[in-house]
Amino acid sequence: MAWTDERIDSLRGMWEKGLTASQIAEELGGVSRNAVIGKAHRLGLQSRPSPVKEKEGKTASAPAVRKPVPPREPRPAAAAPVAAPPPAPRPAPAPAASAPIGAAPAAGDAPVAPREPVLRSVGPGGFLRQGPGDQQPPIPPAPPRRLVPAKPSAEMAGKTSLLDLNERICKWPIGHPGEPDFHFCGVQVNPGFPYCVQHCGQAYQAQLPRRDRRPPPPLPFGGPRVR
Template sequence: MTASAWTDDRIGRLKTLWLEGQTAEQIARDLANGITRSAVLGKVHRIGLSAGRSGRPPKGSDARPKPVGLSPARSLATRPIDARPVVAAEHGLATVLSVRRCQCRWPFGEPGAADFSLCGQPVTRGAFCALHAAVAYRPAADTPRTLDRLALLD
């Protein structure tokens, strides 16, 4: 029988780090010696810690750049008429390799360039955040209802 990599000390350290808001990847790096991100997530689930923390990291632990506003001319051109002004990032928070399923995939820069990135904000519609969905998903101008209104049939 082989000894488990999960000693009482490691489990205690896992609980402490998890409840502090560390990610599974950070915890795996801290514990080292063969403990992977997946092993951390599995152990967290098995000992019931996954219900003891919200999905968000605690305040102050987010090292990502904060979004900045668009210029007034651009923000008017890229938002729906009845919506409030929206904030967008100058560059993305994710890369092609780091973007997750629930993160906006709006591209920034040229795909072959070293500084190419993706938005990375939480998805609200389709594959995009609220700001980029407003640009990407425009209503069709010539819907049957619009044509009826134009022909004064409505």
């Protein structure tokens, strides 16, 4: 509903009388409480304190009522303490004989508390991890050892071994590698070849002409024929 001049004058009159915004909205009809407050603010009417804040201020400013404390009854005067005689010195206990291992403790002896087990953390490899107090200084490295050349055996005396080979010595093996006297020829090589003249004749054989070649024997059990 539009605000006419009559409704505005009614709003001002009821506002000055101290009616609340809800009461003014009911009297005017067709408007809400918030619409009345907004119109009063636009008209520049004097603002009024919130009733909720006033109630809160009154409640906070109310002095707290203290309950009366009953008077305490006087206590009777305590008698003066009588000085007790000093205790007589006790005789020193005799040294007890060492009990055998596993024997039960005597009746007068205090029970010895069992030691708590020390928990150790086991690593992934199955070893015990050291704590801060279990760390030991590193072990110093061993001094370097002197490499002493091995003495040649009696079977290799005067023979060429693998360590003696070079480009001027025949490298033809003699014997089996598993035998103790396995060695190499050691004679001067044939120029351009790794072996001497004698062993070159064994290692390299001339190929016969095609007309002088013999066919290999046939395979057993009816193998393919050689043409």
